[in-house]
Amino acid sequence: MSPLENAVLEKVHLPSGVTRLNPQRKALLQKLGPLVGLVAICIGLAFMSPDFLTIGNVMDVARQVSINAMIAFGMTLVILLGGIDLSVGSILAVSSVLMAMLLHAGHSSVLAVAVGILAGAFMGWVNGIVIAPGKVAPFIATLATMTLLRGVALVLSQGSPISDFSSDFFSMLGGGYFLTLIPVPVVSMLVVFALFWFVLKKTVFGRHVYATGGNAEAARLSGVKTDRVQILVYTLSGIMAAIAGVILTSRLNSAQPTAGAGYELDAIAAVVLGGTSLAGGRGWIFGTLVGALLIGVLNNGLNLLGVSAFYQQVIKGAVILLAVLLDRSDK
Amino acid sequence: MQVAMKGISKAFGPVKVLEGVDFSIVGGEIHALMGENGAGKSTLMKILSGVYTPDAGSIVVDGKPTAMRSTTDAESHGIAIIHQELNLIPQLSVMENLFLGREPQRFGVLDSKRMRVEAAIWLNKVGGSQIDTAREAGTLSIGQQQLVEIARSLSLNAQVLIMDEPTAALTDKEIDTLFQIMADLRSHGIAIVYVSHRMEEMFRICDKVSVLRDGHFVGERMVRETNFDEIVKLMIGRELQQRFPAREVEPGAVRFKVEDLADENKISHIHFEVRAGELLGVAGLMGSGRSEILRTLFGLRKKTSGQVRLDGATLDLRNPTDAIAAGIGFVTEDRKSQGLVLGMSVRENATLVHLSEYARAGIVNSQAENEAVHQLISELHIHTRDSELEVKSLSGGNQQKVVFAKWLAKPPKVLLLDEPTRGVDVGGKAEIYQIMNRLAASGTAIVMVSSELPEVLAMSDRILVMNEGRQAAIFSAKTTTQQQIMTAASGGL
Numbered sequence: 001m002s003p004l005e006n007a008v009l010e011k012v013h014l015p016s017g018v019t020r021l022n023p024q025r026k027a028l029l030q031k032l033g034p035l036v037g038l039v040a041i042c043i044g045l046a047f048m049s050p051d052f053l054t055i056g057n058v059m060d061v062a063r064q065v066s067i068n069a070m071i072a073f074g075m076t077l078v079i080l081l082g083g084i085d086l087s088v089g090s091i092l093a094v095s096s097v098l099m100a101m102l103l104h105a106g107h108s109s110v111l112a113v114a115v116g117i118l119a120g121a122f123m124g125w126v127n128g129i130v131i132a133p134g135k136v137a138p139f140i141a142t143l144a145t146m147t148l149l150r151g152v153a154l155v156l157s158q159g160s161p162i163s164d165f166s167s168d169f170f171s172m173l174g175g176g177y178f179l180t181l182i183p184v185p186v187v188s189m190l191v192v193f194a195l196f197w198f199v200l201k202k203t204v205f206g207r208h209v210y211a212t213g214g215n216a217e218a219a220r221l222s223g224v225k226t227d228r229v230q231i232l233v234y235t236l237s238g239i240m241a242a243i244a245g246v247i248l249t250s251r252l253n254s255a256q257p258t259a260g261a262g263y264e265l266d267a268i269a270a271v272v273l274g275g276t277s278l279a280g281g282r283g284w285i286f287g288t289l290v291g292a293l294l295i296g297v298l299n300n301g302l303n304l305l306g307v308s309a310f311y312q313q314v315i316k317g318a319v320i321l322l323a324v325l326l327d328r329s330d331k
Numbered sequence: 332m333q334v335a336m337k338g339i340s341k342a343f344g345p346v347k348v349l350e351g352v353d354f355s356i357v358g359g360e361i362h363a364l365m366g367e368n369g370a371g372k373s374t375l376m377k378i379l380s381g382v383y384t385p386d387a388g389s390i391v392v393d394g395k396p397t398a399m400r401s402t403t404d405a406e407s408h409g410i411a412i413i414h415q416e417l418n419l420i421p422q423l424s425v426m427e428n429l430f431l432g433r434e435p436q437r438f439g440v441l442d443s444k445r446m447r448v449e450a451a452i453w454l455n456k457v458g459g460s461q462i463d464t465a466r467e468a469g470t471l472s473i474g475q476q477q478l479v480e481i482a483r484s485l486s487l488n489a490q491v492l493i494m495d496e497p498t499a500a501l502t503d504k505e506i507d508t509l510f511q512i513m514a515d516l517r518s519h520g521i522a523i524v525y526v527s528h529r530m531e532e533m534f535r536i537c538d539k540v541s542v543l544r545d546g547h548f549v550g551e552r553m554v555r556e557t558n559f560d561e562i563v564k565l566m567i568g569r570e571l572q573q574r575f576p577a578r579e580v581e582p583g584a585v586r587f588k589v590e591d592l593a594d595e596n597k598i599s600h601i602h603f604e605v606r607a608g609e610l611l612g613v614a615g616l617m618g619s620g621r622s623e624i625l626r627t628l629f630g631l632r633k634k635t636s637g638q639v640r641l642d643g644a645t646l647d648l649r650n651p652t653d654a655i656a657a658g659i660g661f662v663t664e665d666r667k668s669q670g671l672v673l674g675m676s677v678r679e680n681a682t683l684v685h686l687s688e689y690a691r692a693g694i695v696n697s698q699a700e701n702e703a704v705h706q707l708i709s710e711l712h713i714h715t716r717d718s719e720l721e722v723k724s725l726s727g728g729n730q731q732k733v734v735f736a737k738w739l740a741k742p743p744k745v746l747l748l749d750e751p752t753r754g755v756d757v758g759g760k761a762e763i764y765q766i767m768n769r770l771a772a773s774g775t776a777i778v779m780v781s782s783e784l785p786e787v788l789a790m791s792d793r794i795l796v797m798n799e800g801r802q803a804a805i806f807s808a809k810t811t812t813q814q815q816i817m818t819a820a821s822g823g824l
Contacts (some may be wrong), residue, residue, distance in 0.1 A: 203693050204686050211683055214672035221631075221669055222683040222737060223655040281674045 033326065034274055034290045038297065045301040052304055059183055063251075065296035066185035067244045069289060071263055072270040073196050074124075074240030076288045077233045079271050080200075081213040082280025083131065083138035085234065088241040088267060089260035090149035091123045095242035097153050100162035100255030109170035117242045123149060124238020128231030146264070153257040163254035174250025185247045192243070196285045209233060214281030270295055273323050294319075332358040332393060332409060332490040332522060334379070339388035341374055348374045351388070352548045354541055358490060358520040361513055363533045363554070365526075366543035367566055367756035368726040372526050375543065376493050379524075380412035381405035409490035413480045415499055421469025426450035428468045429483050453482040457512050474505030481512065492516065493524040498532060499754070502617040510536050528756060530559055531785070542566055567758045575789035576761060578768045582609035582792060586776040587745045589628070592637035597623040598800045601637070605745070605776035610767065612791030612808065613780040615820045619797040621780040622664060625747040628778075629661045630654045641744060655684060660738030662731075664749040664780075670734040673723035677715050678704045680722045680733050685740040707736040712762055728759020735766055746770060748779040752786065764790060784813050798822050 045052040071088050078085045099116035103109060123145070130141040165171065176184040200206040211219040212226045220226045244263070249255045273291030276283025298319060302312045335355035341348050349371045356362045366372050377383045379390065381399035389396050392408050399405045402412075419428045426443075427434075429450045435442040450464040459478040468476060477497060484492055494513075498506045513523055513536060525537055533540060534554060541551045542565040549565050563574075586607040593599035598620040605611045615621045626632045628639060630648040639646045641657055648654045654661070663669035671680050681704050682689065689699040704718050711732045715725055722733055731751070738746060751767070752760045767790065771777055781787045787794055791808040796819040803819040 202695055202697075204690050204695060205693060207679065207683070207686055207695065210675060210679070211672050214674045215668070217669050218672050219683070221629075221651055221661060221663055223652045224683070225652060281672065 031275055031284065031287065034287055034294065034323065037323065038290055038294050041294065041297055041301065045297065045304070049301065049304040052301060055181075057300070057304075059181070059186070061293075061296050061300045062186040062189075063183040064300070065292050066183070066189040067247050068263065068266045068270060068295065069189050069292040070192060070240050070244040070247070071267040072288045072292050073192055073285060074237035075264075075267040076196070076271050076274075076276055076283060076285055077200075077209055078138070078237050079268070079276050079278060080209050080280060080283050081230060081233055082216075082278075083230070083234075084142065084268070084278075085124075085127065085237045086139065086142040086264045087123070087127060087146040087149055088237060088244075089263040090146045090153065091120050091238050091241040092245040092248065092260035092263060093153035093255075093257055094123065094149050094156070095120045095245040096249045096255040096259055097157045097162065097257055099246065099249055100165070101156065103165040103167060103170065104162060109165070109167040112170070113173070113246055116246060117239055120238040120240075120242020120245070121235050122238070124235040124241070125231060127238065128234030131234060132227040132230035150257075150261075157255065157257040159257060161254050161256045165253060170250050171253060172250075174247045174252075185251070188243070188247070192240075193285065193289055200285055205229070205232070210281055266295060269320055273320060294323075332520075334393075334410065334491055334522070335391045336375070336379060337389050337391065339375065339378060339385045339390075341371075341378060341383060341385050347546055349378075349385075349546045352543065352546070354379075354548065356491060356522045356524060358522045359517055360538045361517055361523045361525055361536055363525045363527065363537040363540040364543065365528075365533065365540055365562060365566060367758060368728060368754075369545075370543040370566070371546045372543055373495065376412060376495060376524065376526060379405070379491075380410055380493055382412075406487050406489070409488055410493070411484035411487055411489035411491070412493040413477065413484060413495065413497065415496040417473070417476050417480055419468040419476055419479060421467065423468060424465050425454070425462060425468055425471070425479055426464040428479060429453060429464075429486060449486070450482075453486045454478065456485060457481045458508065458515075472505070473500045474502065474508065477501070477505075477509065478512070481516075485516075489521070491522045491524065493526070495526045496528070497525070498527065498529060504616075506532070528754070530562065530757075533562075534559075544568055563757050566756070574757075574761065575786070576765050576768060578610075578771055578790075580608045580772045582606035583774065586642060586774075587778075588638075588640040590638045590640075592624070592627060592639070593635050594623060594627045594632045595635055597632075598627065598797075599636075601802055603795055603802070603805065605778060607774040607776055608771045609792045610771055610777040610779060610790055612787040612794040613778060613797060614784065614787050614794055614816050615797030615803075617782070619820065620800040621797050622749050623800075624797075625661065625749050625778065625780060628654070629659060629747060658744035659747065660684075660743035660745070661747045662734050662738065662749060662751055664753065666727075666730055666734050666754075670737075671722050671730060674721060676719045677708070677713065677722050677725070677733055678718040681707050681718075681736040682740060684737045688741060703740055704736075707739060711736055711739070711766060726756075726759070728755040728762070731755050731759065731763060732766070735763070739766075739770070742770070742773055743775055745776045745778070748777060748781075750781055751779060752781075752783070760786075784816060787816070788813065796820050 051057055075085055075088065095116040098119050099112040102112040102115055127142055127145055130136050131138050172184060174185055178184055178187045200209065208219065208224045208229045211224055212229045216226050248259060270291035271288050272278065273294055274287025276287060298316055302315060337353055339352045340350050352371070352375060354375060364372050374383065378385050379399070381402045381404045384400065390399060391397065397408055426446045430446055435445045447464050454460060454462050454464065457478050459475065459482060462471065462475055462478065468479060471479070497509060501509060516523060527533060537554050539551060540554055540557065540562065542549050542562065544566060583606055585604045588604040590602055592601040601624055603611060613621050613624065623632060627634050628648065630650045630653050639648060646657050648657065667673060678700065682700055686695065689696050689703060708715065708718060713732045713736065714729050722730060725733065752763055755763060767777060779790065788808055794806045794808050794811060794816060796803045796806065796816055798820055806815065
């Protein structure tokens with residue numbers, strides 16, 4: 001039972017045997033569990049560190065979160081299909097190196113970004129082809145492309161970072177501010193979030209993603225082109241990794257062939273924290289946003305409190321375990 | 332041995348599943364437990380076998396009140412259950428399955444010799460002497476797997492054997508074997524509880540029958556002193572108007588025509604035509620290629636020869652999307668694995684096939700979708716509190732109506748039905764037949780595969796009989812008999 005639901009039930013003191021909550025309300029409360037956790041941690045941190053609830057710090061957290069959130073949005077669709085995409089970190093690196101090479105060769109930043117994102121789409125599409133018509137387990141397929149693409153990033157960059165781009169537009173994408181207050185990546189994150197929410201909730205494609213993840217055979221027999229749905233989803237995941245690459249490269253003013261290593265795990269953690277089931281068919285994009293924020297706030301808070309980096313890992317892992325256990329306990 | 336359950340009640344949350352149910356069984360009888368889906372049969376049996384503990388009531392074994400706290404508890408009192416979904420571990424061998432959790436050992440090492448010998452003895456007792464004890468359980472047929480489970484129960488010294496829908500996945504021949512074994516066990520003083528929907532089988536094999544309705548015990552009868560109508564009345568609480576409602580339309584012009592259809596290995600030389608408003612039944616033994624005809628027509632299996640025409644136009648069906656676009660619908664045999672996305676709502680399932688009808692530029696118009704769903708729910712009499720409920724919370728019959736709803740959102744020209752009433756209770760069946768009749772009346776050509784001969788005979792206009800991948804005969808349903816169909820199906824004419 002989620003903490004919120006517990007709280008509600010304790011307050012109400014319903015006699016046993018009486019219908020307590022209808023299933024839909026109950027499901028909603030359970031879904032809101034992660035949000036309650038996030039708010040609780042924020043309130044706790046606000047008391048423990050005076051620096052936490054300052055506008056500057058909040059915006060910093062949001063900007064740090066944006067990279068993981070972008071990848072996690074794509075990963076949510078992948079996990080809704082019952083799949084997994086381990087290659088996102090490597091896709092990010094390849095896109096990042098490609099953009100840097102184009103910028104250094106004197107091409108416009110618009111072209112560089114477009115090529116970077118198209119490259120991400122292509123790499124994701126290849127994953128989709130191997131997984132759907134190729135019938136290779138997603139874990140294995142993307143484990144292979146993760147290694148392969150990391151190699152590609154190293155080959156392209158010859159193993160060294162490519163730095164210093166003299167483009168105002170490009171540095172705005174990761175480092176700029178909207179209305180001098182909100183970091184541009186945060187705005188991009190919110191726009192993409194709204195887009196994904198709409199797609200999952202309101203479009204035929206979104207419905208087909210849930211159906212394919214819930215029961216691929218039944219979906220196929222209902223005329224859903226399940227292979228096409230899968231290819232599209234992995235392509236989207238590649239695009240989202242490339243967009244995260246744009247933000248990271250712009251922000252650091254440098255492309256590193258080793259960038260993004262381990263990002264797939266942060267993204268998966270955000271998706272799972274948000275309540276999306278690894279078995280597929282069940283989950284929502286809002287949960288992923290909350291999950292990404294939870295991880296970001298925890299990182300930031302532990303830094304502010306001066307907790308050693310070693311302990312930070314222990315605490316983060318424990319929080320993820322706890323959240324997943326709470327989510328399971330009522331099923 | 333005598334087991335009596337007295338005043339058993341059980342609720343899950345606010346839902347009362349059983350209320351004061353009495354049920355008793357003695358050694359040497361086969362006792363049917365009947366009732367519609369959701370009547371509480373499975374829950375009662377799970378209580379008897381120690382899976383659930385009752386909220387109230389007692390279980391008395393040979394005069395002594397007994398608590399069944401776990402399946403191990405129940406097994407130690409000689410009560411074993413064989414679930415509809417068999418519980419063997421497919422990767423382990425037959426003997427490993429038989430002795431799972433109590434493997435014979437010598438000095439802490441597996442005694443495989445003893446295991447093999449004892450496994451063979453137990454299998455022999457259930458007529459499974461031809462089963463190789465070293466074979467992987469997953470490679471056995473369903474009927475053989477069931478024998479292994481029965482052997483396992485007997486080796487646990489079971490005196491009461493509960494069988495939940497044991498014939499659901501068996502061929503006619505396997506059912507005959509199973510019934511022989513059941514009769515044999517009965518003569519050895521073992522009590523068998525037979526949980527099933529299948530009325531014909533109950534009359535064939537059982538001695539006594541107890542009926543549950545809505546969680547209440549409504550009666551016990553000696554099978555030879557009762558009849559079909561009385562049991563149905565007990566089950567549904569009213570007289571069933573008509574088991575098979577009549578259809579009053581005359582078939583129109585030829586709508587769907589199949590010529591010389593063949594696939595790679597299962598079927599060949601299939602010819603038939605179906606008129607608008609006509610229902611063609613397809614009968615045959617399991618494995619005779621009945622389902623393969625439907626799957627090939629729906630673009631799921633590769634067609635190697637043949638022509639398919641719908642309203643005069645030749646169709647090229649390479650996948651379900653092609654078939655659906657041409658106006659063909661397909662209610663699959665297994666609704667849980669192929670028909671429904673169980674975790675999705677009634678609404679989402681009902682509109683899965685024709686969702687684009689309610690969408691513009693890929694964006695769903697929720698209002699149009701909801702209106703269509705509510706119309707389908709009332710037209711098909713789908714009993715659900717709310718279209719947003721997960722479809723898995725519905726009873727079998729209502730789930731099947733949702734499967735029909737998927738195809739009826741836009742009336743199909745041809746509807747292929749594979750076992751359309753499997754796992755559906757008597758009342759639900761009649762409603763599904765009415766849906767079929769209404770579709771026929773609106774001009775749909777229907778092809779229905781079914782293992783239940785009474786259903787095929789009553790609902791079809793004509794009947795195609797399959798035998799080993801070839802079509803053995805097409806009979807007019809009015810003039811043919813079960814006997815004639817069975818003869819054709821088994822290769823005689």
